[in-house]
Amino acid sequence: MSxxxxxxxxxxxxxxxxxxxxxxxxxxxxxGKCIVPKWLPPILIIVLILTILGAAxxxxxxxxxxxxxxxxxxxxxxxxxxxxxxxxxSRGLYCPSGRCICETVNSYYNGSSCICPNLTHVANxxxxxxxxxxxxxxxxxxxxxxxxxxxxxGVCTCxxxxxxxxxxxxxxxxxxxxxxxxxxHCSNTSNLYCLSNxxxxxxxxxxxxxxxxxxxxGWQTCNNVTTGASALPCDDTLSLYCYSNSTCQCPNTMYWxxxxxxxxxxxxxxxxxxxxxxxNETLNFICPTLPGTCNCPAWSNDYTCDCQPNxxxxxxxxxxxxxxxxxxxxxxxxxxxxPLVCFSGLCLCPTPTTWTxxxxxxxxxxxxxxxxxxxxx
Numbered sequence: 001m002s003x004x005x006x007x008x009x010x011x012x013x014x015x016x017x018x019x020x021x022x023x024x025x026x027x028x029x030x031x032g033k034c035i036v037p038k039w040l041p042p043i044l045i046i047v048l049i050l051t052i053l054g055a056a057x058x059x060x061x062x063x064x065x066x067x068x069x070x071x072x073x074x075x076x077x078x079x080x081x082x083x084x085x086x087x088x089x090s091r092g093l094y095c096p097s098g099r100c101i102c103e104t105v106n107s108y109y110n111g112s113s114c115i116c117p118n119l120t121h122v123a124n125x126x127x128x129x130x131x132x133x134x135x136x137x138x139x140x141x142x143x144x145x146x147x148x149x150x151x152x153x154g155v156c157t158c159x160x161x162x163x164x165x166x167x168x169x170x171x172x173x174x175x176x177x178x179x180x181x182x183x184x185h186c187s188n189t190s191n192l193y194c195l196s197n198x199x200x201x202x203x204x205x206x207x208x209x210x211x212x213x214x215x216x217x218g219w220q221t222c223n224n225v226t227t228g229a230s231a232l233p234c235d236d237t238l239s240l241y242c243y244s245n246s247t248c249q250c251p252n253t254m255y256w257x258x259x260x261x262x263x264x265x266x267x268x269x270x271x272x273x274x275x276x277x278x279x280n281e282t283l284n285f286i287c288p289t290l291p292g293t294c295n296c297p298a299w300s301n302d303y304t305c306d307c308q309p310n311x312x313x314x315x316x317x318x319x320x321x322x323x324x325x326x327x328x329x330x331x332x333x334x335x336x337x338x339p340l341v342c343f344s345g346l347c348l349c350p351t352p353t354t355w356t357x358x359x360x361x362x363x364x365x366x367x368x369x370x371x372x373x374x375x376x377x
Contacts, residue, residue: 071086073086073087073088073089073090074086074087074088074093074095074100075087075088075091075093075100076091076093076100076101076102076109076114077099077100077101077109078099078100079098079099080095080098080099080100081095081098082095082096082097082098083095083096086100087100088100089103090113091109091112091113091114092104092107092109092113092114092115093109093114102114103125104116104122104125104126104127105125105126105127106120106126106127106128107122107127119145119146121141121142121143122141123142129145130142130143130144130145131144131145131148131156132144132145132146132148132156133148133156133157133158133165133169133170134155134156134157135155135156136154136155136156137150137154137155137156138150138154144156146169146170147163147169147170148169148170158170160188161188161189162187162188162189164182164184164185173185173186173187173188173192174186174187174192174199175187175190175192175199176190176192176199176200176201176207177198177199177200178198178199179197179198179199180194180197180198180199181194181197182194185199186199187199189211190210190211190212191205191211191212191213192212203236203237204235204237204238206226206227206231206233207227207228207231208227208228208229208231209227209228209229214235215233215234215235215236215237215240216232216233216234216235216240216248217234217235217238217240217248217256217261218238218240218248218249218250218256218258218261218263219247219248219249219256220234220247220248221246221247222234222242222245222246222247222248223242223245224242224245234248235248238261238262238263239251239254239263240256240263250263250264251263252266252281252282253265253266253280253282254266255277255278266278266279266280266281266285267279267280267285267305268280268283268285268305269283269285269305269306269307269313269318270304270305270306271304271305272303272304272305273287273303273304273305274287274303275287278305279305280305283316283317283318284307284308284311284317284318284319285305285306285307285317285318286305286306286307286308287303287304287305287306288300288302288303288304288306289302289303290302293306293308293309294306294307294308294309294311294312294313295332296311296312296313296321296332296333297312297313297329297330297332297333306318310335310336310337312332312333314333321333321334321335321336321347322334322335322340322347323335323338323340323347324338324340324347324348324349324355325346325347325348326340326346326347327345327346327347328342328345328346328347329342329345330342333347334347335347337359338358338359338360339359339360339368339370340360350371350372352372352373353368353373
């Protein structure tokens with residue numbers, strides 16, 4: 001006995017995409033068509049647009065920009081069409097009347113180009129004279145005439161360092177001892193001045209063979225040669241002189257002040273000092289470094305001009321103290337080594353001493369204590 005069954009039939013469709021693509025390409029080629037990648041068309045379109053734009057720009061430039069003739073430009077004095085541009089303007093030529101000539105007024109053709117004559121320059125299409133002394137200049141277009149130079153202010157002048165203007169041109173300044181009428185005629189670089197119609201050094205300078213230099217100051221090395229390469233003169237305007245052909249010094253009544261760089265009058269009794277040379281030695285003053293050196297007549301301070309020991313100040317100068325019977329105003333005026341005292345205006349031996357010819361002595365067997373005689377032992 002047979003049994004009936006239901007049978008389901010399923011149709012399966014299998015596609016090979018790679019095979020289909022290959023078939024499609026084959027059919028396209030068979031029809032005479034090209035196969036290109038998908039990204040290529042946009043690029044081709046962009047290239048086409050740029051090509052069109054470039055061609056348009058080139059055409060516009062060619063149309064708008066004037067073209068020069070390829071014919072050679074004409075030179076000086078050659079025939080030309082009026083204002084045609086046929087003349088070589090790079091040489092300064094143009095054609096106003098059928099011949100190539102120089103365009104700048106008063107210029108000339110030197111065989112190569114049009115130039116202005118010497119001592120002239122171009123201004124407003126013409127050759128005009130270069131500026132003179134005191135006139136405006138502006139290099140490199142406007143140079144000064146002659147040997148003038150253009151200053152930073154734009155004015156023709158002379159080199160102030162080495163020249164002067166003689167109302168016609170610049171000349172070199174004069175050297176030492178040359179005749180002159182003004183200081184500007186003399187060499188600035190040598191520090192010369194016009195003195196008594198001669199180029200010379202001022203009084204506190206001297207000529208060393210090449211320039212004026214300052215004379216020597218206090219305590220500097222010197223000699224008695226006044227000019228030339230070997231000269232070392234002292235500055236006499238400061239009262240200095242060359243002591244023993246060796247060092248510059250002040251006169252005896254003066255000293256060299258290193259702070260003020262000048263000779264100062266030496267100091268007198270009671271003036272402050274730093275060393276003996278500050279005090280007037282011609283009046284026998286010294287500068288004691290310890291107090292109480294003299295006490296004649298007043299107490300002696302240190303570093304104050306005073307007298308040396310056993311001298312005294314008489315109101316004018318220091319003098320030696322007096323011996324027996326010398327006149328005095330006080331014991332300070334009497335020889336303290338004897339020891340004399342001032343009594344009734346005379347230097348006398350103190351009681352009970354007596355004068356023995358060189359000093360005051362006590363009686364035999366006694367000694368002086370400074371105020372009286374006492375028995376020895």
